[in-house]
Amino acid sequence: MRFVKTIINTAKLYMAKQQNRPAYFVAGLVLVLLPLFVAPYLRDIITKILIYAIFATSLNLLCGYTGLFSLGHAAYFGVAGYTTGVLMAHYGVESFWIVAPAGVLMAALMAAAFGFVALRGVGTYFLLITLAFGQLIYSVALKWRTVTGGTNGLVNVGYPDLGLPWFTMNALSFYYFVSVILVISFFLLYRLVKSPFGVALQAIRENETRMQSLGYNTWLYKYIIFIVAGLFAGVAGTLFSYHSTILVPSQVGILASTLVMLMVIIGGKRVFWGPTIGAIVIIFVEHYSSLYVPTHWPLILGCFFVVTVMFLRGGISIYLIKLLKRVVSLCIR
Amino acid sequence: MESILPNLLNAITFGFILFLIASGLSVIYGFMGILNLAHGVFYILGAYFGLALNNYGVPFVLASLGAGIIVGIIAMIVERVFLSRLHKQLDEQVLITIGFVYIFTTLARLIWGSEAKLVAAPAIVSGFVNIGDIRYPLYRLVIIAAGLAIAVGLWLLTEKTRAGSIIRAGMDNKEMTMALGMNYGMVASIIFFMGAFVGGAAGFIGLPIIAVHPAIVFDILLLSLIVIVVGGVGRIEGVLLGSMVIGLIDSLGKAYFPDWSYFTIYLAMIIILLVKPRGLLPRSQ
Amino acid sequence: MHSLRVEGLSKHFGGVNALRNVSFSVETGEHLAVIGPNGAGKSTLFNVIGGHLPADNGRVLLFGQDITHIPPYKRSHLGIARSFQVAALFLELTVLDNIMLALHGNLRSRFDMYRPMASYKNINDKAHQLLDSMGLWIKRDELVEELSYGEQRRLEISIALSGEPKLLLLDEPSAGLTIAESEDIRNRINSLGSDITIMLVAHDMDLVFGFAKRIIVLHYGEIITEGTCDEIRHDLKVKEIYMGSEMGNTLC
Numbered sequence: 032m033r034f035v036k037t038i039i040n041t042a043k044l045y046m047a048k049q050q051n052r053p054a055y056f057v058a059g060l061v062l063v064l065l066p067l068f069v070a071p072y073l074r075d076i077i078t079k080i081l082i083y084a085i086f087a088t089s090l091n092l093l094c095g096y097t098g099l100f101s102l103g104h105a106a107y108f109g110v111a112g113y114t115t116g117v118l119m120a121h122y123g124v125e126s127f128w129i130v131a132p133a134g135v136l137m138a139a140l141m142a143a144a145f146g147f148v149a150l151r152g153v154g155t156y157f158l159l160i161t162l163a164f165g166q167l168i169y170s171v172a173l174k175w176r177t178v179t180g181g182t183n184g185l186v187n188v189g190y191p192d193l194g195l196p197w198f199t200m201n202a203l204s205f206y207y208f209v210s211v212i213l214v215i216s217f218f219l220l221y222r223l224v225k226s227p228f229g230v231a232l233q234a235i236r237e238n239e240t241r242m243q244s245l246g247y248n249t250w251l252y253k254y255i256i257f258i259v260a261g262l263f264a265g266v267a268g269t270l271f272s273y274h275s276t277i278l279v280p281s282q283v284g285i286l287a288s289t290l291v292m293l294m295v296i297i298g299g300k301r302v303f304w305g306p307t308i309g310a311i312v313i314i315f316v317e318h319y320s321s322l323y324v325p326t327h328w329p330l331i332l333g334c335f336f337v338v339t340v341m342f343l344r345g346g347i348s349i350y351l352i353k354l355l356k357r358v359v360s361l362c363i364r
Numbered sequence: 365m366e367s368i369l370p371n372l373l374n375a376i377t378f379g380f381i382l383f384l385i386a387s388g389l390s391v392i393y394g395f396m397g398i399l400n401l402a403h404g405v406f407y408i409l410g411a412y413f414g415l416a417l418n419n420y421g422v423p424f425v426l427a428s429l430g431a432g433i434i435v436g437i438i439a440m441i442v443e444r445v446f447l448s449r450l451h452k453q454l455d456e457q458v459l460i461t462i463g464f465v466y467i468f469t470t471l472a473r474l475i476w477g478s479e480a481k482l483v484a485a486p487a488i489v490s491g492f493v494n495i496g497d498i499r500y501p502l503y504r505l506v507i508i509a510a511g512l513a514i515a516v517g518l519w520l521l522t523e524k525t526r527a528g529s530i531i532r533a534g535m536d537n538k539e540m541t542m543a544l545g546m547n548y549g550m551v552a553s554i555i556f557f558m559g560a561f562v563g564g565a566a567g568f569i570g571l572p573i574i575a576v577h578p579a580i581v582f583d584i585l586l587l588s589l590i591v592i593v594v595g596g597v598g599r600i601e602g603v604l605l606g607s608m609v610i611g612l613i614d615s616l617g618k619a620y621f622p623d624w625s626y627f628t629i630y631l632a633m634i635i636i637l638l639v640k641p642r643g644l645l646p647r648s649q
Numbered sequence: 650m651h652s653l654r655v656e657g658l659s660k661h662f663g664g665v666n667a668l669r670n671v672s673f674s675v676e677t678g679e680h681l682a683v684i685g686p687n688g689a690g691k692s693t694l695f696n697v698i699g700g701h702l703p704a705d706n707g708r709v710l711l712f713g714q715d716i717t718h719i720p721p722y723k724r725s726h727l728g729i730a731r732s733f734q735v736a737a738l739f740l741e742l743t744v745l746d747n748i749m750l751a752l753h754g755n756l757r758s759r760f761d762m763y764r765p766m767a768s769y770k771n772i773n774d775k776a777h778q779l780l781d782s783m784g785l786w787i788k789r790d791e792l793v794e795e796l797s798y799g800e801q802r803r804l805e806i807s808i809a810l811s812g813e814p815k816l817l818l819l820d821e822p823s824a825g826l827t828i829a830e831s832e833d834i835r836n837r838i839n840s841l842g843s844d845i846t847i848m849l850v851a852h853d854m855d856l857v858f859g860f861a862k863r864i865i866v867l868h869y870g871e872i873i874t875e876g877t878c879d880e881i882r883h884d885l886k887v888k889e890i891y892m893g894s895e896m897g898n899t900l901c
Contacts, residue, residue, distance in 0.1 A: 222762070222763050222764075223762050223763070225765040225766060225767070226761050226762050226763055226764055226765060226766060227749075227750075227753045227758055227759050227761045227764075227766045227769075228759070228760055228761055228762040229766075230742070230746055230749070230750060230766050231750060231753075231759060233739070233741070233742060233746075234739040234742060234746075234747075234750050237738075237739040237740055237741060237742065238738070240701060240721075240737065241733065241737040241738070241739070242722075242750075242754075243700075243701070243720070243721040243722045243725075244699055244700075244701070244721050244722075244724075244725055244729075244730070244731050245722075245725055245750065245751050245754035245808070245812070246722050246725035246726055246754030246755045246759070246812065247722055247759060248720075248722045249722070301741075
């Protein structure tokens with residue numbers, strides 16, 4: 032198990048370097064072969080990690096690339112999850128091809144509406160208003176008991192129904208399903224951050240005034256990426272509603288939003304794979320500490336986080352990349 | 365119609381407790397530009413330490429002051445060791461306060477457990493008072509009176525004293541204040557201490573009517589944030605206005621529209637951020 | 650044909666009048682310098698022309714078109730480019746990324762969310778040209794924050810030039826540079842050709858006199874006087890303002 036974990040980490044670290052086709056191949060191989068080597072419960076945890084990797088990477092589009100720190104990102108995750116869940120549980124709509132796009136669309140629409148308001152200001156203003164929106168959605172999830180089940184939650188049934196008569200999804204195939212969606216999402220997002228649009232976002236983070244004088248409508252860029260981030264959070268949220276048998280309001284509010292923010296920061300906000308590493312670390316820490324020291328895990332997480340912000344500028348991934356480069360250069364000797 | 369009076373008084377009581385917490389947050393944010401997301405932590409730590417002191421026989425008022433001091437010292441250590449090292453990186457500073465929420469909340473849970481705890485109001489002010497047709501808890505009236513006194517005191521402090529003018533100057537123009545020879549770092553630490561002190565003391569003062577348990581950390585934080593968003597940052601009057609407005613919406617909401625109060629508060633926050641981004645009574649327009 | 654015309658610009662901040670009824674025009678291809686002591690309003694003027702600051706009163710006309718209410722990014726599309734006094738570069742990005750972004754600024758491709766920026770061959774070639782002319786091509790993969798100050802200043806000007814602007818606003822291009830570096834910048838600016846209209850704000854009088862056909866002198870937000878180098882050199886009011894410092898001894 033440790034062995035597998037190391038492989039995953041190494042593979043994903045290699046991917047932090049830019050054109051590393053062999054690394055991608057290895058990572059892909061790991062992803063495909065994983066369930067053969069790993070116990071089912073662990074595989075399901077990894078499924079959860081994959082889902083959160085998408086979620087955290089979507090947040091990083093805002094934080095790391097554009098410099099917009101949103102503390103309400105779980106709202107879009109939750110809106111998508113609840114939409115999918117409600118359509119299935121209350122309206123009996125079963126087809127994945129309807130409920131999933133519906134969920135993602137709701138998340139994107141909400142991001143379009145909220146983003147318009149949130150981007151009226153920057154910095155703390157943005158932080159507060161995204162926080163407020165997140166709590167607004169949380170309050171709806173909490174109080175609209177007839178639809179969301181309130182604190183009792185929305186119970187979900189099973190895995191995506193792809194409408195294929197010869198195929199019913201189970202936990203194993205769901206793992207592969209999520210992997211495929213992850214690969215597609217990361218492909219699109221990686222292209223985005225390397226494109227002129229993506230580089231422009233980083234420049235806007237560095238000096239918005241200069242970008243304006245160069246001809247960029249910076250507000251539009253921020254607005255578009257806010258929607259894209261919300262959309263992909265929605266993708267993660269929809270997948271999550273299938274993965275988790277129950278959907279509760281606490282997955283929508285400030286607790287969830289700070290958790291995903293922690294993943295981004297601990298993993299590293301300046302590297303594309305940073306949030307993924309953050310997701311791996313945090314979910315594994317959560318899992319293992321819930322087995323051995325259940326009451327301590329937020330403490331461990333908090334300390335990790337403080338240490339990262341204080342000393343590991345750029346998160347774990349930058350530090351690990353340096354470490355890896357040193358190891359590689361030592362091996363070459 | 366007579367039933368509105370106790371709810372109104374409850375709202376004002378809650379408003380004053382919010383005032384105490386939020387004024388700390390407001391001064392820290394106004395002076396240092398740091399949105400201290402760990403502010404709710406000060407509140408619960410104050411409640412817990414106050415309770416511990418009280419259980420050892422320390423009288424109520426002293427326990428609340430003691431709690432405030434302990435929390436203030438902890439806060440000042442955090443500020444000195446961590447926040448000041450992240451000089452000028454506002455994003456990092458705000459983020460790191462999140463980390464401290466996790467750390468201190470878990471520590472509190474480990475030390476004191478996660479059941480809700482209350483304390484009895486001191487004997488001389490427990491009991492009821494007749495107001496019109498109703499019997500109303502005396503302690504709540506005491507909170508209102510004390511809150512008013514503290515509000516006036518804080519206002520005098522910031523508006524009429526030299527220390528206060530230093531604080532106001534720092535809020536309005538940090539560079540000038542430094543240029544005038546003020547040891548910014550030291551004043552910042554003191555501000556942080558004071559903000560935490562008031563928040564911590566509030567935790568214990570409020571304990572007879574608001575039970576404490578680790579999970580309320582974010583609720584307290586969110587309410588304080590809404591208060592300063594609505595009321596405006598940096599002025600005592602603004603914090604007071606904001607806390608009364610939120611106290612009213614929250615208490616009356618819970619009494620008459622329990623399903624909607626939460627939603628209404630956040631909606632109010634968003635509307636204010638849109639229409640008056642610096643709050644209703646900001647330091648400058 | 651005036652490339653730039655400014656009519657009755659006023660701007661105040663609180664109690665301070667940064668600009669007071671400023672009016673002038675610039676011919677196409679002209680080299681105009683704006684000088685004045687610190688706080689005279691030179692940067693404010695540039696900020697208003699560039700669109701970053703709205704004027705309280707007055708109009709800005711570019712090639713006859715009223716651009717007073719047009720946002721900065723649109724002004725860039727109309728042909729205004731600007732260099733900044735305090736280096737406004739993208740520090741955590743590479744030199745190449747900086748110039749590529751500048752080159753995409755007025756193109757549709759700036760909204761491309763799919764093709765890697767590195768794959769735009771023709772833009773890459775232009776970037777090569779621009780960086781080469783400033784001697785920065787070899788440093789193209791370095792992060793801007795690692796460049797020396799002089800290199801950053803050269804990059805700053807390359808970026809301003811990248812969009813082939815019609816009107817170039819240079820704000821203190823040689824601030825903080827060594828004598829050699831200043832001369833280098835001076836030469837580069839002077840070799841910029843006559844289709845591009847250039848407005849310069851500078852304290853370096855060698856640069857000003859070597860560059861400008863016409864000089865406008867600002868003081869407390871008002872135009873005190875304008876004229877050729879000779880006229881300004883001998884103007885008593887101007888000497889008074891500068892208290893007879895370097896102004897008297899430089900040549901046109």
